[in-house]
Amino acid sequence: MTTNEYLDQHRGRFESELVEFLSIPSISTDASASADVARCADWLADHLRGVGMPHVEVIPTEGHPIVYAERCDAGQGAPTVLFYGHYDVQPVDPIDLWTDPPFSPVIRDAKVYARGATDDKGQVFLHIKAIEALLAVEGRLPVNVKLLIEGEEEIGSPNLAPFVRQNADKLACDAVLVSDTSMFAPGQPSIVYSLRGLAYMEINVQGPNRDLHSGSYGGAVQNPLNALATIISKLKDEYGRVQVEGFYDDVQPLTDLERTELAALGHSDERLKADVNVSTLFGEDGYSSIERLGARPTLDVNGFLGGFTGEGAKTVLPARAMAKVSMRLVPHQRHDDIANKFISYVKSIAPPGVTVDVQDLHGADPVLVNRNSAAMHAAVQALEETFGTKCRFTREGGSIPVVLLFDQVLHVPTVLMGFGLNNENAHSPDEHFDLSNFHIGMKAVSRYYHLLAQTGV
Numbered sequence: 001m002t003t004n005e006y007l008d009q010h011r012g013r014f015e016s017e018l019v020e021f022l023s024i025p026s027i028s029t030d031a032s033a034s035a036d037v038a039r040c041a042d043w044l045a046d047h048l049r050g051v052g053m054p055h056v057e058v059i060p061t062e063g064h065p066i067v068y069a070e071r072c073d074a075g076q077g078a079p080t081v082l083f084y085g086h087y088d089v090q091p092v093d094p095i096d097l098w099t100d101p102p103f104s105p106v107i108r109d110a111k112v113y114a115r116g117a118t119d120d121k122g123q124v125f126l127h128i129k130a131i132e133a134l135l136a137v138e139g140r141l142p143v144n145v146k147l148l149i150e151g152e153e154e155i156g157s158p159n160l161a162p163f164v165r166q167n168a169d170k171l172a173c174d175a176v177l178v179s180d181t182s183m184f185a186p187g188q189p190s191i192v193y194s195l196r197g198l199a200y201m202e203i204n205v206q207g208p209n210r211d212l213h214s215g216s217y218g219g220a221v222q223n224p225l226n227a228l229a230t231i232i233s234k235l236k237d238e239y240g241r242v243q244v245e246g247f248y249d250d251v252q253p254l255t256d257l258e259r260t261e262l263a264a265l266g267h268s269d270e271r272l273k274a275d276v277n278v279s280t281l282f283g284e285d286g287y288s289s290i291e292r293l294g295a296r297p298t299l300d301v302n303g304f305l306g307g308f309t310g311e312g313a314k315t316v317l318p319a320r321a322m323a324k325v326s327m328r329l330v331p332h333q334r335h336d337d338i339a340n341k342f343i344s345y346v347k348s349i350a351p352p353g354v355t356v357d358v359q360d361l362h363g364a365d366p367v368l369v370n371r372n373s374a375a376m377h378a379a380v381q382a383l384e385e386t387f388g389t390k391c392r393f394t395r396e397g398g399s400i401p402v403v404l405l406f407d408q409v410l411h412v413p414t415v416l417m418g419f420g421l422n423n424e425n426a427h428s429p430d431e432h433f434d435l436s437n438f439h440i441g442m443k444a445v446s447r448y449y450h451l452l453a454q455t456g457v
């Protein structure tokens with residue numbers, strides 16, 4: 001039997017096991033869910049032992065545990081691959097908008113619906129199944145494999161970053177492999193060569209010492225919600241340009257070659273509008289949507305809280321207001337630098353009569369990976385052979401905090417080989433993962449390991 005035949009034969013079982021993995025609510029942002037996050041880490045570790053990983057650890061951190069596994073018996077001269085993924089997931093709200101409960105996975109139209117299906121449990125799990133198949137059929141892995149699967153990616157990897165710095169020897173490898181991104185389109189194998197970074201900020205505005213009657217005090221006392229709205233209105237102009245001073249200082253202009261290449265991907269604004277049901281798109285003047293999404297930085301208000309929001313009307317001048325604002329960054333902006341610039345700018349535009357506090361909640365630095373490494377060439381070949389069509393290079397708008405750190409600490413090439421699709425509702429209700437990509441992904445990964453063993457890195 002070939003490895004691919006094994007993968008075909010066990011499709012049903014792989015799907016049932018994925019459903020089990022997805023049913024554990026590993027929401028990392030939610031402190032009350034930490035027992036479930038830990039249970040998910042243990043489940044994963046047991047599963048890794050079950051498929052034949054001889055060395056598996058659940059490593060405690062100050063936050064959620066890291067799952068680490070390795071099998072390094074591929075023989076002399078065999079390269080070592082470090083796979084990175086995450087088993088934590090985003091919160092589920094607004095829960096009412098889910099067709100089925102987020103942790104009761106359902107398979108419909110060859111897609112599995114659950115929180116974490118595409119981001120990132122489904123993608124992590126296909127790697128484990130590729131390893132299972134290789135070991136079951138061939139008795140060994142063609143390359144040494146280390147797996148690093150964390151439980152805090154969705155909160156900015158606060159404990160993984162120090163772990164990577166302190167464990168450079170343990171994590172030593174010839175290439176890093178990540179599956180936490182999307183393919184450009186169904187059936188279109190893609191490798192992401194750039195990820196945006198992130199600076200996630202919280203603004204708290206304090207006005208009077210208590211909520212006030214808006215008749216007795218309104219007009220003479222600054223309203224923190226009005227003040228916050230004023231601040232927010234000055235963050236971006238009508239042309240979609242971020243107004244934070246110095247925001248664009250380190251942004252590299254797109255080269256003509258990149259612009260041509262991105263345009264050739266065949267992105268459709270009509271399809272994007274239909275997908276999200278808006279009549280017009282909006283973004284920074286002078287750039288196409290595909291450029292705005294992957295190659296230009298931006299700023300968004302993620303949440304806005306304050307005052308009376310119940311039924312009916314209440315005449316009140318609230319004491320406090322809060323907003324969460326995030327900025328997506330591109331090479332060579334730096335999260336720390338942008339966070340500082342944001343804090344100074346917001347303070348400089350704060351209206352009188354309120355106290356404004358700005359906090360840097362978390363962030364990630366943007367990434368640009370080498371497209372010409374041997375590991376990359378093998379990845380392109382594995383994808384093209386498996387999907388039977390040409391592989392494309394894309395830039396993604398999302399962030400994966402530790403990817404830049406791998407480069408800085410391990411000094412090896414990274415390959416971002418994703419099997420999700422951008423319309424699979426990551427971070428949103430009815431998240432799902434196309435099972436055809438789950439299965440073909442396993443074949444691509446096992447082919448990749450063979451190619452790496454043949455060609456080296």
Ligand code: BES
Binds near residue numbers: 157180398401
């Ligand atoms: N899988 C995503 C990253 C991603 C998103 C890649 C979209 C490609 C396209 C990842 O799990 C994620 O959501 N990251 C967060 C990071 C943040 C919380 C530090 C993000 O981008 O919001």
Ligand code: ZN
Binds near residue numbers: 086119180
């Ligand atoms: Zn993810």
